[in-house]
Amino acid sequence: MKVEAILRINGVAVPVEIEPHWSLLRAVRDAVGLTGAKEGCDDSECGACMMLLDGEPVNSCSYLALQAQDREITTVEGLAAPGELSDLQSSFLEHGAVQCGFCTPGMLISATALLRRTQDPSEEEVRIALAGNLCRCTGYGAIVDAVLATAAGRAADSVP
Amino acid sequence: MSASLATASTVEQALAQLAAGARPVAGGTDLVVGARQGKAPLPERLVAIHRLAELSEIRESSTEVALGALVSHRRCSESGTVRDRLTALADACAIVGSIATRTTGTLGGNLMNASPAMETGGPLLCFGASVTLRSAAGSRSLGIDELLAGPGRTTAASDELLEAVSVPLPPAGTGSCYARLEYRRQMEIAIAGATAVVTLANGEVTDARIAMTALSPAIGRAGEAEAALIGSGGEPDAIRRAAQALAAAASPISDVRASASYRRAMAVVIGRRAIEAALARARGEWVPVPASTALHGGVR
Incomplete structure (x- = not known):
């Protein structure tokens, strides 16, 4: 059964409805619609899903989305303002x-x-x-x- | 039953969840990955313990270091006291997975998942560490040797939570090292590993503790190897006999990463490197942390 949660992504608080067992990667891609982070191995080996959690890198494919509540999530989309590059x-x-x-x-x-x-x-x-x-x-x-x-x-x- | 995840705000809440059948998740670097790989499905009922600040502390006294179960590999390897006094543990924590794994993965998770290839088990065993297990009924203390029961198995009951690992500080004149055989330098699982903790007094080895990793069903000490070193001056011949005794005590398996015979042959090499580096550190010589990388290219 899906539960309601708020994920703070790239400075924006986004309400989502997700399954308790969903990974952060799945929540960000499927529930939020930010597809910059990729699903490669889905196994913490390849790093294509890497996001920052409170500024530190995490394999989002293997981190439970509900554990990311109340923390600052940064995806590649958040590295620079829209249309700009870092x-x-x-x-x-x-x-x-x-x-x-x-x-x-x-x-x-x-x-x-x-x-x-x-x-x-x-x-x-x-x-x-x-x-x-x-x-x-x-x-x-x-x-x-x-x-x-x-x-x-x-x-x-x-x-x- | 549908899946659920409760986030504990207090240890008591976590213990109540465990008593009701939930399984704990901290960093998830073993639990969630294991589920993806099909080793074991994700437990239906989870209790997230990552916010329990009291399990995240490193407490130091003049006699011991108490590491909370949620201390990450990275924090452990960056602790000055761990690097200076419990160097083998810093060696081990500094080579777990990648930076992301070391930042997210916890000491408690590494121990309680009880992989025979876990990095932290050998150093903690050799330093004589003990764990505090707590349930709603009370707390108990267990040695690492009493905790680890076999591949993926501990003696903890399902309603017990690992709170902290207490590591006594070894006496002056002690040096230690954890070394592993690896095919690549990061994102590796030990093919064979060895821990050596040696104490020197007036050039003589007065105490030696040697353990094997990924060479037996559970991390274990090799008494014959220790006996070969104690009373010696750490000469090459004593080191060689100790390393051979370590290999003789091993009961390795063949799997996708190495054959049993290769693991046993490499136990001699890795055991020797760990002992040499521990002796060097005991003499006050500088060996970089983590030792493994340097040992593969350096100490022969």
């Missing part, structure tokens, strides 16, 4: 870090969380942060470059 998203385009695109929303979410934690990550730190995100096009080199370039760009911008 510096990280622009960097992905500049570096050719998007091939088929299926992993991209998850990559962007994991990298966004990393760059909030660490202003100047090493390549090793970037690779560890993205270890839970699989790219079946195997375009990891460009993805890592795009994240490192974003960090470098922010560092340059912050010089007075």
